[in-house]
Amino acid sequence: VTDREIFDHVLLDRCISCGFCLPACPTYALTRDEASSPRGRITLMRALETGTLDADDDRLRAESSFCLGCRACEPVCPAGVQYGQLLEQWRDHQWRGRRRPPLVQVLLRVAERTPLLLLMGAVRRPARTPPSPGGPSLMLGCFERALYPGVSRAVRRVLPDVAVPADQGCCGALHAHNGESKRGHALAERLGEELPGVIVTTAGGCAAHLASVLGTDRVQELSDHLVRSGAVPRGELRVDGRRARVAIQDSCHLRNGLGVSAQPRELIAAVAEFVAVPGDGGCCGSAGTYSLLRPRDARRIVAPKLDALEAAGIDYVVAVNPGCLRQLQAGLARRGSTIRAVHLADLLAAAAGGKRLPRGVPATARAAGRARRLGGSVATRIRRATNRANSR
Amino acid sequence: MSLDRGVVAELEAIVGAEHVRTAPGDVEPYTRDATPVFRGVPEAVVFPRTADEVAAVLRLATRRHIPVTPRGAGSNLCAATVAEYGGIVLVLTRMDTILEISPDELLARVEAGVSTVALAAAAAAKGLLYAPDPGSRTVSTVGGNVATCAGGLRGLKYGVTRNYVLGATAVLPTGEVIRTGGRLWKDVAGYDLTRLLTGSEGTLGVLTELTVALLPMPATAGTGVAYFGGLADAGRAVSAIISDGIVPATLEFLDAKCIGAVEEYARLGLRADAGALLLFGDDGPPDVVERNLERIGERCAATGALEVTLAESIARSEALLAARRCALPALSRLGTLTVLEDATVPRPRIAEMVDRIDGIAERHDVPMATFGHAGDGNLHPTSVVDQRDEAAIGRVHKAFGDVFAAAIEMDGTITGEHGVGAAKRDFLEARLGSDQLALLRRIKAAFDPAGILNPGKLGS
Numbered sequence: 001v002t003d004r005e006i007f008d009h010v011l012l013d014r015c016i017s018c019g020f021c022l023p024a025c026p027t028y029a030l031t032r033d034e035a036s037s038p039r040g041r042i043t044l045m046r047a048l049e050t051g052t053l054d055a056d057d058d059r060l061r062a063e064s065s066f067c068l069g070c071r072a073c074e075p076v077c078p079a080g081v082q083y084g085q086l087l088e089q090w091r092d093h094q095w096r097g098r099r100r101p102p103l104v105q106v107l108l109r110v111a112e113r114t115p116l117l118l119l120m121g122a123v124r125r126p127a128r129t130p131p132s133p134g135g136p137s138l139m140l141g142c143f144e145r146a147l148y149p150g151v152s153r154a155v156r157r158v159l160p161d162v163a164v165p166a167d168q169g170c171c172g173a174l175h176a177h178n179g180e181s182k183r184g185h186a187l188a189e190r191l192g193e194e195l196p197g198v199i200v201t202t203a204g205g206c207a208a209h210l211a212s213v214l215g216t217d218r219v220q221e222l223s224d225h226l227v228r229s230g231a232v233p234r235g236e237l238r239v240d241g242r243r244a245r246v247a248i249q250d251s252c253h254l255r256n257g258l259g260v261s262a263q264p265r266e267l268i269a270a271v272a273e274f275v276a277v278p279g280d281g282g283c284c285g286s287a288g289t290y291s292l293l294r295p296r297d298a299r300r301i302v303a304p305k306l307d308a309l310e311a312a313g314i315d316y317v318v319a320v321n322p323g324c325l326r327q328l329q330a331g332l333a334r335r336g337s338t339i340r341a342v343h344l345a346d347l348l349a350a351a352a353g354g355k356r357l358p359r360g361v362p363a364t365a366r367a368a369g370r371a372r373r374l375g376g377s378v379a380t381r382i383r384r385a386t387n388r389a390n391s392r
Numbered sequence: 393m394s395l396d397r398g399v400v401a402e403l404e405a406i407v408g409a410e411h412v413r414t415a416p417g418d419v420e421p422y423t424r425d426a427t428p429v430f431r432g433v434p435e436a437v438v439f440p441r442t443a444d445e446v447a448a449v450l451r452l453a454t455r456r457h458i459p460v461t462p463r464g465a466g467s468n469l470c471a472a473t474v475a476e477y478g479g480i481v482l483v484l485t486r487m488d489t490i491l492e493i494s495p496d497e498l499l500a501r502v503e504a505g506v507s508t509v510a511l512a513a514a515a516a517a518k519g520l521l522y523a524p525d526p527g528s529r530t531v532s533t534v535g536g537n538v539a540t541c542a543g544g545l546r547g548l549k550y551g552v553t554r555n556y557v558l559g560a561t562a563v564l565p566t567g568e569v570i571r572t573g574g575r576l577w578k579d580v581a582g583y584d585l586t587r588l589l590t591g592s593e594g595t596l597g598v599l600t601e602l603t604v605a606l607l608p609m610p611a612t613a614g615t616g617v618a619y620f621g622g623l624a625d626a627g628r629a630v631s632a633i634i635s636d637g638i639v640p641a642t643l644e645f646l647d648a649k650c651i652g653a654v655e656e657y658a659r660l661g662l663r664a665d666a667g668a669l670l671l672f673g674d675d676g677p678p679d680v681v682e683r684n685l686e687r688i689g690e691r692c693a694a695t696g697a698l699e700v701t702l703a704e705s706i707a708r709s710e711a712l713l714a715a716r717r718c719a720l721p722a723l724s725r726l727g728t729l730t731v732l733e734d735a736t737v738p739r740p741r742i743a744e745m746v747d748r749i750d751g752i753a754e755r756h757d758v759p760m761a762t763f764g765h766a767g768d769g770n771l772h773p774t775s776v777v778d779q780r781d782e783a784a785i786g787r788v789h790k791a792f793g794d795v796f797a798a799a800i801e802m803d804g805t806i807t808g809e810h811g812v813g814a815a816k817r818d819f820l821e822a823r824l825g826s827d828q829l830a831l832l833r834r835i836k837a838a839f840d841p842a843g844i845l846n847p848g849k850l851g852s
Contacts, residue, residue, distance in 0.1 A: 009780075013728035013779055013780075014728065016426070016428065016724055016730050017424060017425070017426050017427075017428070018426045018467065018528070018531075019425075019426055019465055019466060019467040019528065019531045020528070020530065020531055022465065022531050023507070023509070023530050023531060032439075032485045032486060032488075033421075033439075034421040034422055034466065034483075035417075035418060035420075035421040037421075039421075040421030041421075043420060043421045043423065043424065044417065044420055044421060047417075047420050052416075052420065053416060053417055053420060057415075057416065057417040058415060058417060059415060059416075059417025059418050059420070060417055078720060078721035078724065079721060079724045079725065079730075080721070080725055
């Protein structure tokens with residue numbers, strides 16, 4: 001048997017097949033099928049590497065996209081398997097050319113067009129300052145600046161010294177996770193040149209990718225940056241005359257890739273009553289492009305999480321990644337829940353006297369419908385664009 | 393090779409089409425378990441939900457002479473669930489209902505696919521302890537634990553899985569569903585088939601439901617650590633502790649090589665100059681635990697411990713236990729193929745055995761470090777090499793052959809808790825003798841006349 005050199009052997013040989021990853025895997029929990037577990041997928045990768053299976057194999061195709069890429073398997077792995085890297089290498093090969101999901105193709109091309117990003121920035125009005133040499137800069141994110149422009153404005157209230165230069169591109173995480181890891185690496189390096197010095201980001205997924213290229217000294221997610229710099233959050237968030245009850249949804253890559261999970265909890269607890277909800281460290285199903293590519297599976301993943309949030313009697317759930325924020329907002333709106341999902345920056349800014357958070361009043365059917373339309377509109381537009389691209 | 397279409401259609405009729413997998417990519421993840429090197433490609437993977445479905449699959453398999461390999465979570469370390477002869481891999485993870493936790497009868501009834509940790513958590517929620525705690529408990533199934541008679545860290549005080557199995561529902565290869573034992577602590581009607589099925593590695597029947605004994609949850613637990621100049625001193629300490637009338641819940645050791653690897657990996661502040669580390673712990677009422685830990689500490693000091701520390705808090709206990717839990721991951725990072733064995737000797741001979749293991753490793757020029765359960769003599773000599781270095785893998789296998797021979801010579805055994813499976817089949821006759829092995833095969837034939845159930849495993 002000859003190896004195909006699809007994978008880095010040092011990484012692929014690491015797995016000892018002990019199976020300790022199985023209980024940590026959200027997709028294994030759904031199917032209880034070894035094929036949908038990290039160990040099973042590594043067995044499939046090895047079969048691909050040795051030529052036992054081809055990339056055309058239905059199961060290989062299915063599992064390469066069914067995997068959330070949440071990396072919950074990494075912290076529990078006794079052998080130190082870097083599953084996230086293996087998944088990138090797998091998709092680099094598996095999703096070449098016509099095998100790449102068309103929707104991914106569109107997203108990647110949109111994300112790397114800086115003029116388009118600048119246009120989105122101009123229309124949606126995220127924060128904007130001149131570059132400040134030497135000081136920290138805020139990364140705007142390719143889609144966050146359009147979807148949640150308020151987040152960067154909130155960061156400016158919490159971190160007045162941070163610069164937000166408008167002229168910045170995409171970090172490349174989207175590419176790295178979707179079969180273009182070289183391009184993803186190059187984009188991260190380019191962003192590193194555009195934003196010299198410490199880069200603060202409000203997206204856990206971007207933070208992990210960017211840090212894998214530029215290092216954790218230069219790349220700091222917002223909560224990590226605030227805690228490292230010893231910043232003490234100001235004010236208090238109150239609801240109905242009491243301290244607001246606030247839960248968190250971890251960003252998988254932030255937690256599993258960078259080990260940042262205590263920091264956002266510490267910050268929340270400083271301004272509100274922090275409520276630990278079972279499963280708050282597990283994937284919400286947003287998982288980058290996942291909720292667009294596999295909306296049904298994404299909903300199956302988020303359902304038990306929404307149950308747990310509603311059972312906890314909270315006012316707000318905090319996200320530290322725009323994808324998770326969108327997934328939670330859409331899921332809560334579908335249920336007409338009174339819980340509001342907000343970004344950590346919004347929460348801290350509101351506590352400090354900035355823009356008030358949306359009120360957690362019982363949602364009317366109309367409000368729920370509006371949220372659904374808002375949440376779905378981007379996906380719908382992209383899907384239309386995809387169809388156009390395909391029909392060409 | 394593939395099953396003929398009629399067989400696949402029958403399987404689909406029994407369990408439903410979505411629970412039968414035959415495509416190469418679908419069966420590939422079931423070609424191996426947690427045992428390195430071993431691989432076997434099944435023609436079908438079948439996921440039954442009930443004992444009746446299992447029975448129908450087995451009747452079909454017996455009629456058509458198709459090998460069947462039962463599988464839980466596939467976390468065993470003896471290749472017991474590798475389909476060496478192809479056929480059907482029968483995965484029981486869909487049978488995952490906890491049927492009953494009974495505080496007044498101190499027992500639980502579970503389907504075979506329930507995970508060990510789920511059973512332990514359900515029992516703990518009612519203030520009860522499911523005592524067996526194999527290293528893979530977060531992954532493994534209760535059915536798999538019973539089929540391999542899984543051990544764990546609490547063997548000395550609490551015994552192993554077999555000490556907790558009260559009853560079993562098993563499907564015979566010919567399709568009969570039998571119930572052995574039950575909710576009784578006393579029952580001598582007939583041969584003890586419950587014990588025969590326990591540790592039978594899926595060669596006699598497919599376990600579908602288990603009744604297991606529970607204990608009241610101990611009020612508290614405590615831990616301490618002692619360093620020694622060498623394993624001989626640690627061994628003397630273990631003997632002194634037990635002859636002092638103490639049966640600790642935890643009594644684990646690491647040799648010098650393990651201490652080095654753990655410290656390199658986890659930086660826990662372990663003493664680098666120590667030749668052996670002994671981790672001890674007990675559970676029960678607070679005053680008893682406190683007194684026992686102090687006495688254990690005194691015994692260690694009296695037998696020449698370099699240093700003894702008692703954990704003053706639960707957090708500190710956890711940190712100490714981490715040293716033991718880190719042993720395997722720390723060692724496994726030294727290479728890409730980790731061979732973890734579990735030769736076992738009578739407790740007083742642990743130090744002597746580790747000496748012999750070191751000699752054997754040197755003679756065969758293989759790296760080998762040893763940690764294990766000092767309380768019950770269950771050693772884990774571990775060898776880590778490069779999986780692409782076939783010469784080294786060959787040397788490791790030769791060395792382990794010598795390790796097993798040494799264990800037998802010292803009134804020990806080739807495997808204390810991992811099982812025989814396919815991995816240690818070649819050493820079984822040396823342990824059992826030819827008469828016992830022949831009897832074992834006659835028993836197998838009585839259960840499984842067509843020889844379809846996990847053929848070849850456990851010497852069958």
